[in-house]
Amino acid sequence: MENFLFSLISGIFIGGATGYLGSLMLTKRMALVGDALGHVALPGMGLALLLGLDVSFGAFVFLLLGIFLIWLFEIRTSMPTEALVGVVFVASLAIGFLIVPEPELLEALFGDISEISFIMALASAIFSILIFLAINRIYPNMILANISDDLARSEGIKTKKQNFIYLLSIAAMVALGVKVVGSLLVGALVIIPAATARNLSKNLKQYYLGSIIFGVLSCFFGILLFKFIGFSAGPLIILTSTFFFLISLIFKR
Amino acid sequence: MEKNIVLKVENLNVELEGEKILENLSFEVKEGEVLTILGPNGAGKTVLLKVLLGIMPFKGRIEWRPGIKTGYVPQRLPFIKDIPMSVAEFFNLKRASGKETKEILNSVGFKDYNPPAASSHSLRSRAPNFLNKKIGELSSGQFQRILIAWALIGNPNVLLFDEPTTGIDIGGEETIYTLLAQLKEKRNLTILLVTHDLSVVFKFSNFVICLNRCPICQGVPNEALTPEVLRNLYGEEVKFYEHHKH
Numbered sequence: 431m432e433n434f435l436f437s438l439i440s441g442i443f444i445g446g447a448t449g450y451l452g453s454l455m456l457t458k459r460m461a462l463v464g465d466a467l468g469h470v471a472l473p474g475m476g477l478a479l480l481l482g483l484d485v486s487f488g489a490f491v492f493l494l495l496g497i498f499l500i501w502l503f504e505i506r507t508s509m510p511t512e513a514l515v516g517v518v519f520v521a522s523l524a525i526g527f528l529i530v531p532e533p534e535l536l537e538a539l540f541g542d543i544s545e546i547s548f549i550m551a552l553a554s555a556i557f558s559i560l561i562f563l564a565i566n567r568i569y570p571n572m573i574l575a576n577i578s579d580d581l582a583r584s585e586g587i588k589t590k591k592q593n594f595i596y597l598l599s600i601a602a603m604v605a606l607g608v609k610v611v612g613s614l615l616v617g618a619l620v621i622i623p624a625a626t627a628r629n630l631s632k633n634l635k636q637y638y639l640g641s642i643i644f645g646v647l648s649c650f651f652g653i654l655l656f657k658f659i660g661f662s663a664g665p666l667i668i669l670t671s672t673f674f675f676l677i678s679l680i681f682k683r
Numbered sequence: 684m685e686k687n688i689v690l691k692v693e694n695l696n697v698e699l700e701g702e703k704i705l706e707n708l709s710f711e712v713k714e715g716e717v718l719t720i721l722g723p724n725g726a727g728k729t730v731l732l733k734v735l736l737g738i739m740p741f742k743g744r745i746e747w748r749p750g751i752k753t754g755y756v757p758q759r760l761p762f763i764k765d766i767p768m769s770v771a772e773f774f775n776l777k778r779a780s781g782k783e784t785k786e787i788l789n790s791v792g793f794k795d796y797n798p799p800a801a802s803s804h805s806l807r808s809r810a811p812n813f814l815n816k817k818i819g820e821l822s823s824g825q826f827q828r829i830l831i832a833w834a835l836i837g838n839p840n841v842l843l844f845d846e847p848t849t850g851i852d853i854g855g856e857e858t859i860y861t862l863l864a865q866l867k868e869k870r871n872l873t874i875l876l877v878t879h880d881l882s883v884v885f886k887f888s889n890f891v892i893c894l895n896r897c898p899i900c901q902g903v904p905n906e907a908l909t910p911e912v913l914r915n916l917y918g919e920e921v922k923f924y925e926h927h928k929h
Binding site: 578 | 737753755757766776
């Protein structure tokens with residue numbers, strides 16, 4: 431019962447914060463980056479498991495590496511970012527598959543919340559809140575930069591620095607998220623709530639609040655379902671999220 | 684710098700990935716002037732604006748008079764319609780006060796919009812429909828006026844206007860240029876205007892720079908735009924526009 435409570439707390443905070451970050455990801459037209467980063471986390475999780483470290487820590491280190499690689503490729507070649515992200519994405523998946531010890535492979539791919547401790551719940555809550563606060567400060571400027579980088583820079587906004595803060599935040603939230611829904615599904619945690627909220631909102635406030643709320647609700651109901659039917663929580667969370675998305679299509683504005 | 688000069692550009696060169704976009708451009712802009720930058724597609728007009736705004740690297744010298752504030756009207760914002768956002772929220776991105784937003788929306792001609800009263804009514808109670816309207820649902824003419832209004836937040840002295848490539852109809856007889864002319868008078872603006880439309884140059888501006896990567900001509904439109912210059916600029920096919928003096 432205690433574990434269940436801890437997993438619920440982790441899920442709610444991580445769901446809310448990833449949803450919030452997702453609202454920016456969608457306006458950045460980078461919907462697939464969350465997916466890619468989830469895969470990049472996998473080799474890190476594997477190494478962490480081998481070394482007896484926390485998987486989120488391993489994931490975070492590899493995410494930083496992945497982001498750096500993509501950034502490096504981007505300035506070295508003139509290929510579109512999407513193609514580069516795609517390369518890093520599949521290569522990481524392949525490496526991760528080889529590194530992650532077989533007994534833990536399913537857990538790494540689809541998440542496992544049954545073992546979430548008090549410390550993990552506390553850490554999730556604290557990181558989620560900190561990241562929310564950090565992004566909240568730059569949210570209007572991020573939106574402006576997502577509308578037009580030129581316009582934002584003509585207003586004196588340092589868009590590169592802003593992007594860097596954003597990518598760090600994404601890395602941190604993905605690293606936490608892989609524990610809940612696994613590396614294959616964590617991208618969905620970022621994107622689906624925002625997509626649902628976009629269908630339903632008329633303005634920015636509704637949009638980001640909606641992204642947070644659908645993120646929280648998906649995790650909450652997904653974890654409840656897990657409690658009662660016993661299937662793996664990760665897929666249940668994502669399916670709950672998808673369900674909300676399908677409903678939103680009916681009421682689309 | 685002379686007193687009435689707002690901007691001085693000397694020997695400007697811009698290169699993008701090894702390709703020369705602008706070469707050896709020098710000019711000055713005087714206060715209150717409407718300077719048009721004329722040239723075919725790909726001539727480097729938009730690049731020039733971006734360089735002047737300080738958002739693109741360049742070689743040479745660009746000197747704004749100290750204290751000058753610029754407002755930028757970009758050519759288009761294709762992604763804005765994907766973002767759920769109200770008109771009021773768009774102005775909030777620039778941290779505009781409700782009063783300023785109101786005043787500026789009035790001045791770009793949203794006539795359906797009540798002028799702000801002396802008593803401080805909240806923005807919402809005054810014009811609930813328009814300010815809460817989704818940006819994506821505006822007509823292209825309304826959107827163009829919103830972009831101009833947005834650029835005018837913060838009272839810039841210089842407006843850099845990049846003309847949209849598609850025609851804009853902002854309603855009735857009024858064109859975007861009559862609106863700009865009005866704003867210029869009311870707000871004491873200096874305007875730098877990118878266009879490929881010759882008639883705009885003659886009707887509206889008092890100085891023109893023709894650009895096709897290298898500067899081809901500059902001066903007062905009637906004198907600078909000779910048939911030969913225009914052939915040079917647009918190729919043999921283009922006919923010389925007849926124009927009337929105002």
